């Protein structure tokens with residue numbers, strides 16, 4: 035049935051429809067003669083089929099069944115426990131943070147619970163770490179990704195990157211973390227990798243306030259390669275373990291001031307002791323994830339609205355409106371809109387549900 039609907043939809047979309055005659059019996063007649071109610075039955079096939087990979091149990095995943103869930107799960111081992119983010123990680127200081135919310139956006143929560151996140155452009159965010167040489171960029175990344183600390187300095191040549199997997203609100207998500215060289219002679223190589231960053235981390239050494247000043251230039255260079263307003267910016271003071279509490283607080287006052295100027299979120303960390311490192315990257319991941327989901331929802335909602343408008347216009351003009359119309363799965367969410375009342379039709383099939391992964395049937399009730 036799905037194939038038949040798909041074929042019909044192709045013909046409905048591709049072939050020109052006759053223009054409406056002035057006295058054409060349009061959908062209002064259809065409305066009078068037959069109010070069609072449609073019931074969708076999405077069959078138990080959803081839950082009956084075995085999943086490809088058993089996901090890690092999490093709150094959001096627990097209520098979901100079978101095929102749809104598994105199609106969103108990555109292949110490979112489950113993410114480690116400390117990469118599972120169920121609630122929104124907190125800021126370091128409210129004096130310089132990107133947002134004060136303690137929960138995921140309502141729409142993001144709802145989308146994740148339905149497992150209705152898209153797949154394109156959502157599963158991975160690019161993070162670029164910049165700053166002077168020797169401030170501790172590589173050490174910060176290695177502490178987080180490998181849980182190691184090397185006291186010997188080895189300069190980064192050009193760039194390097196790590197991919198770190200998370201599960202956020204039940205959805206698999208990864209950060210691609212780019213470590214760039216701080217040495218001037220490698221700057222032109224590194225800057226070629228700034229493009230497409232969703233997050234820019236500007237690092238400085240808390241024991242060397244000159245490196246804080248230089249973060250302005252690093253940020254400017256990184257932003258130049260990206261769309262205005264498209265990146266989250268973090269300012270990170272490293273080597274916290276080398277300062278007394280009072281000295282750290284003093285350095286932070288200056289750093290927070292600059293962070294506000296840069297519209298950045300501020301964090302103090304130590305790669306040596308690991309202090310704040312996980313919390314920091316969890317915050318980065320959660321903010322990037324939330325933004326990706328919201329952007330994806332926006333993209334998709336404009337796509338389905340466009341599609342629905344097109345279908346609706348054609349139906350209004352059609353001499354002999356079809357009994358069934360195939361529209362995208364996302365259009366289902368528009369069914370309760372006033373546009374739909376009295377339409378004798380409906381729907382359902384969308385390309386990104388795997389063919390055969392669920393049975394969908396439509397029952398006109400009267």
Ligand SMILES: Nc1nc2c(ncn2[C@@H]2O[C@H](COP(=O)(O)OP(=O)(O)OP(=O)(O)O)[C@@H](O)[C@H]2O)c(=O)[nH]1
Pocket residue numbers: 165166167168169170171172173174184185186187188189190191214215216217272273274275276303304305306307
């Ligand atoms: N005590 C202490 N030392 C640190 C910390 N982070 C980094 N270091 C040391 O600082 C030095 C420089 O660290 P790197 O991570 O290599 O610095 P980098 O910013 O990546 O340097 P480039 O690759 O040249 O840009 C190394 O000797 C590290 O061991 C820290 O949190 N505490």
